[in-house]
Amino acid sequence: MKTFLIQTIGGNIKHDFCFQLIEAVNFINWYNGEKVYNVILSDYINYRECIPVGSLEFVFDYIEKFFRKDRKSIKPINIPDELFIPKYLKRDCCIKDKKNIIIDRPVFIKSMDAYKSFTEIINDKNNIPEGRYLVSEVIDIESEWRGFVLNGKLVGLNNYLGDFTLFPDILLIKEMINSYKNCPPSYTIDVGVNQSGTFIIEVHPFVSCGLYGFRGKFLPTMFNQAFNYIINN
Incomplete structure (x- = not known):
């Protein structure tokens, strides 16, 4: 037991x-x-x-x-390689070491080295820690949703920020899930919606993830699978 x-x-x-x-x-x-x-x-x-x-x-x-x-x-996933394509990103996005980041406008950056580390919109890279970062152009996000994935299947989808009446493209989310092969058995996929459509924000193994109303019988399996993934990868 x-x-x-x-x-x-x-x-x-x-x-x-x-x-x-x-x-x-x-x-x-x-x-x-x-x-x-x-x-x-x-x-x-x-x-x-x-x-x-x-x-x-x-x-x-x-x-x-x-x-x-x-x-x-234990490194964050952020945006997996399989989903790092224009169809899913819908914005300028790259992964760079601090020394290679070029800033000519405000950008959003998030650490690729550690969970709950540096995440910020910056105009100047001089004050950020050394490391590897996800670097994204700053865009408007009208609605944000969290998808819950178990063994390759979307088992839940909940709005957590913005206009809940702007529903994401479910077929595109399922396509992302099908494209993401090297994945944890249980994870969340956060997506945004704006005038460009539905796009990926980030992915997390199902560890310490807010549920935003998601509930039910899948939770014990998802927590167990994600914990095993973290300790074995």
């Missing part, structure tokens, strides 16, 4: 995905008439052989403690 170690802060659940995971576990255990999954709630990581669910810091602390894997070795 798999056990989820769910982070609390001061004894309280603070993340939407933790709350929804507990709901999903309770449902699955009830539906099966037996305990399929176990849950431990804790402010601390001191429990072996668990699947940690909480902030990135909580999960990475657990991985470093019990798997001896340096968090610096």
Whole structure:
């Protein structure tokens, strides 16, 4: 039986995905008439052989403690190579080391080296840390959506910012998913909508991802798969 170690802060659940995971576990255990999954709630990581669910810091602390894997070795995906094409980007975008970034207008940059690292719109590169960056032109985004993918299938799609009446191109999202072969078994794909259409924003393994209303029976499998992906890649 798999056990989820769910982070609390001061004894309280603070993340939407933790709350929804507990709901999903309770449902699955009830539906099966037996305990399929176990849950431990804790402010601390001191429990072996668990699947940690909480902030990135909580999960990475657990991985470093019990798997001896340096968090610096865990790199963000951002935009995968298979999706780094004009049809999906719909904006000027590249990946460069700091020394090779040329700025003649404001650009959005995001670190390719570490999660929750440098992300900003900049006019001058002199004050950013050394490293490798996703560099994108600044564009208007009228609506932003998060897709939830399990084993190559889109299992959820939720609006998280902007006009919820501007629906993305589902067929294009599914095409992106089909094109993304070297992928985690469970991940999120964020897309934007503007006058140019639907375009990719970024991809994340299903670890410490906001749900924005997504819920249900897939959550335990998705958290388990994504954790195994992180520790094995």
